[in-house]
Amino acid sequence: MAFFKRELSPVERFENALQTRHAEREKLSQQLRLTEAALAEKRAAAEKLAVAGAATARLERAEARMREMDDRTRTLRAALTETDEQVASIERALADARAQRDREMLADQIEAMAAAIEKAAPGFGAGAAALVDAVNKNAAEVAEATRFATNVGALHREVLAAVDLVCWELRTIAVRTRAGNANMALLPQPQAEQPPSVDIERQMIYTLNPLLWRESGEVRRVPAFAMVGLPKALLPIALRHQHVDYLNARRVQTLMHVHGSGASKTPPAEDDPALVDLDALSVEAQASTQANVA
DSSP states (O other): OOOOOOOOOHHHHHHHHHHHHHHHHHHHHHHHHHHHHHHHHHHHHHHHHHHHTOOHHHHHHHHHHHHHHHHHHHHHHHHHHHHHHHHHHHHHHHHHHHHHHHHHHHHHHHHHHHHHHHHHHHHHHHHHHHHHHHHHTSSOOOHHHHHHHHHHHHHHHHHHHHHHHHHHHHHHHHHHHHHTOOOGGGSOOOOOOOOOOTTOOEEEEEESSOEEEEETTEEEEEOSSOEEEEETTTHHHHHHTTSEEETTSHHHHHHHHHHOOOTTOOOOOTTOTTOEEHHHHHHHHHHHHHHHHO
C-alpha cells in the first residue's frame, strides 16, 4: 500500500525552518560559551607561563593554543550572527505567509457568501413568482391585489439585479483580498441613509447623470452611476430624458460592473454644471402639456 506524504503549506514550511534555525542557534550559542571559557583558560595559562619566565618553546605553544581558540571563537560568533539574520528573515517570511493564509481564508469566506446568495436567489424568485401568480391567476380583479402584484414584480426584478451586482462586487473583493491589495478595514462603510418621508413613494433606479430634486423642503443631490430611491412622481420625466434607467436594464448591469453601485460616492457640488434639475424638467413638461392642450 502506497503512502503519500502530505505537502506542507507555506506557513508549515516556514515554521519548520524557523524551528530548525532556533535549534541551530542554540547549539552554536552553547559551543560559543564553551569556546569562550576555553579561551579564557588558555589566556590565563599563557599569562601564568609568561609571569613565571617559562622557556620560549612553552610560551610559543601556549600562544598557538590561545590563537587557535581565539580563531574558533571568532568563527562561532560569525556563524551565530549569520544564524540570527536567517532567523529574522524566516520570521518575516513566516509573518507574510500567515498574513497570506488569513487573506486566503477571508477570500474563501467572501466567495462562499457570494455562492450562498446566488443559491438563495432562485428561492426568492420562486416565492415572488408564486405571489404574482396568486393574483394574476385569480378570476377576481381587485385594484389593491393588482397593485400588490405589480410591486412584487418590480421588487423581484430589483432584487435579482442587486444579487448580480453584489455577487460581482463580493468576488472582486475576494480577488483583491487574495492579492493583498484590499484592506477590509479601509473599505467604505455603508452610511446610514436618512429615512425617506413616509408619504413619498419611491423607485430604486440607477442614475446616468448627476441629479437634484427637492423634497420636504430640502434639496437632494445624487451622483451619476449610483443606485438611488427616486420619487415615483419624477420617474417618468427622468426616464423620458434618459437620466436614469431601471436596475434590470442591460446597460445598467454593464455600468454597475464598471462604476459599482455608487454607495461610496459623494454627492455633486451645488455648482456642478452637469447637475440635472428634475423639478425644473417636470415643470417644463407640465407647461408644455398645458400649452398643447390650449
